[in-house]
Amino acid sequence: MDAIVFGAAGFIGRSLVAELLGRGQRVAAAVRNDTLTPWLTSQGVDTSGLSVVTADITRPPAGLPPARDVYNTAARFAFGLGVEEARAVNVTGALNVLEWAATLPGLRRFVHVSGYRVSGAQPDYARLGPYEASKAEADLAVRARARELEVPLTIVNPSSVIGPGQYIGLASLVGDLWNGRLPALPGGPGVFLPIVTIDYFARFLAEVPASPAGEAHWVLDDTTPLLPELVGTIAGHMGVRAPRRTVPVGLVRRLPRRITGADPETLSFISADRYPTASARAFAAAVGLEMPPAADALRAWADDLVAARFGAAVPWLRPYGFRDRTWVMGERHRPAHVLLHGLPMNADLWAPLAARLPGPILAPDLPGLGRSAPADRPMEAWLADLMGPVRTRPVLVAHSLACDPALRFAAEHPGRVSGLVLISPAFLQAPGARLTRSALAVPLLRRMSAARLARTLGLPEGPEVASAAADLRRPGVARRVIAAMRTASAAREASRSLLERVKVPVEIIVGSADPLVVDAGHPVTEIAGAGHYPQLTHPVQVARHLGAGSGAVRG
Structure with missing residues (x-):
């Protein structure tokens, strides 16, 4: 093989395998369980040059195919590990892979992925914690044993590697920010938590074996904003409030974890330290690698985290992301x-x-709902801005209380849409639940589990309901939902009047269990057995109706 990658199913390993395969290399992927192949397939990677082999590096490897280049990307990256659990992979495992590589007659390079916080000093497990200390111990041990065995070694020390699929480390802080659980930042204003993107790092690793042996490269973006600015960049992009206060790390260490929510092991990363990146920068320049701007990388990663619910879900539609603090998925120009x-x-x-x-x-x-931040303009103006880049005349499909802004847009811009489909238009149906009239409406809605929300709405439990329940727990969302329900209830007559004047073709779809209570004056399709959410419970029937007579008219 051209290369063998240990830890190939991990976050770094799988991207490295994809990069090497994309360069036409024959790659052996050493994994404990093959979750790699499905991931590569989902990314559209040609796997014809891939060989997947089983290996547990806590024991000496055996029966593996020889390779010219050996990469050790395997690591136990987690906080709260026991010392022996961390050392089994991060120290013993790394040495086992090195010992095996030393037996290969055609070995060009052994590449060991270490950590940017390694110092060269003997690790202090009590102070650093098992994860960081085991990585530091491995760094020293691999260097020493490689010298003894005369193995051509390159050590690569990445900082926090970010990108799709990275949900630990810095991602936890972003998750707390997103969910309103970050009242203050740990450390002072000079805290430096450097990043590097996974795409850049995989390309860097792929180039390393052709460079001189015996080097160590600290791979990180020196232009990463200091922590307050980093968090502010992400918060501004997502439309959430950034904390303005900082708390000294010493105080965080003394406070109970149930109050701070901080894992003690993460606190050693809260530092103003800088790192020796000169060799990595020179190497990158020599091979033509350029890091993306740090702020752009952080914003793109924030989109990935929110789309995947911080690892709890799989994005169902691409592209996705925040646009002017509105969460948007799909085709923005020709839908x-x-x-x-x-x-x-x-x-x-x-x-x-x-x-x-x-x-x-x-x-x-919609603005202020789901994952979108509140808009500083009326709903009609927000919708006009959303439709601004659209170059087709799409069918505008609205559900329930969204039917009113859809109607207003179609009435004001009849040439911009080819048709209007209203699904369960609330202003033509029986008044909503008494929940909106209760003073406890907001706390009740915010505390609802996905199962209880599904029962309340008469829906089966599923990812769509779980997604809604997760958003309702974020600060302000439940309150804005109740406010929107009350506003729409007061505008029922105005919406009915507008429906009579709209000039574009209008069709209405309802469930038989949630019928209209007034004459719509437009064609109505009733779906047997459906309630207020026919597009969720009976998607085949709704799609069949929409597909029969609706298609975008190219503008």
Whole structure:
């Protein structure tokens, strides 16, 4: 083989394998369980040059194919580990891989992925914790044993590697920020938590074996903003409030963890230290590698984290991301359908239907709801801005309380849409639940589990309801949902009047268990057995109706 990658199913290892395969190399992937192949397939990687082999590096490898280059990307990256658990992979495992590599007659390079906090001093397990201390011990041990065995070695010390699929480390801090659980930042204003993107790091690793042996490279972005600015950049992009206060690390260490929420092992990373990146920068320049701007990388990673619910879900539609603090998924320029969700849901409501619709779709979270931040303009202006880049005349599909802004847009811009589909238009149906009139509405809604929300809405439990329940627990979302329900209830007559004047073709879809209570004056399709959310419970029937007569008209 051209290369063998240990830890190939991990976050770094799998991206390295993809990079090497993309360069036409024959790669052996050493894994304990093959979760790698499905991931590579999902990324569109040609796996014809891949050989997957089973290996547990806590024991000496045996029966593996020889390779010219050996990469050790395997690591036990977690906090709260026991000392022996951490050492088994990070120290003993690294030495086992090195010993095996030393037996290969055609070995060009052994590449060991270490950590940027290694200092060269003997590790202090009590002070650093098992993860960081074991990585530091491994760094020393691998260097010493490679000298003894005369193995051509390169050590690469990455900082926090960010990108799709990274949900630990710095991601935990971003998760607390997103969920309103970060009242203050640990450390002072000079804290430096450097990053490097996974794409850049995989390309860097792929180039290393052709460089001189015996080097160590600290791979990180020296331009990473200091922690307050880093958090502010992400907060501004996501539309959440950034903490303005800082708490000294010494105080955080003394406070109970149930109060701070901070894992003691993470606190050693809260530092103003800088790192010797000169060799990595020179090497990158020599091979033509350039890091993306740190702020852009952080914003893109924030999009990935929110799309994947910080590892709890799989994104169902791409591209995705925040645009002017609005969460938007799908095709922004040439959609066939634009889908506007109702309450208390978000755009994930459309996943079962969207998979069955012809042509691309555009699906935002409404302002202030789901994952979107509140807008500083009326809903009609927000929708006009959303539709600004659209170059087709799509079908505008709205559900429940979103039918009113959809109607207003269609009435004001009839030439911008080819049709209007209203699913369960609330202003034509019986008044909503008494929940909106209760003083306890907001806390009740915010505390609802996914199972209870599903029962309340008469829906089966599923990822769409779980997604909505997760958003309702974020600060302000439940309050804005209740406020939107009350506002829409007061505007029922105005919406009915507007429906009579709209000039674009209008069709209405309802469930038989949630019928209209007034005459719509437009064609109505009733779906047998469906309630208020037919696109979720009966997507095939709804898609069949939409696909029969709706398609984007190219502008």
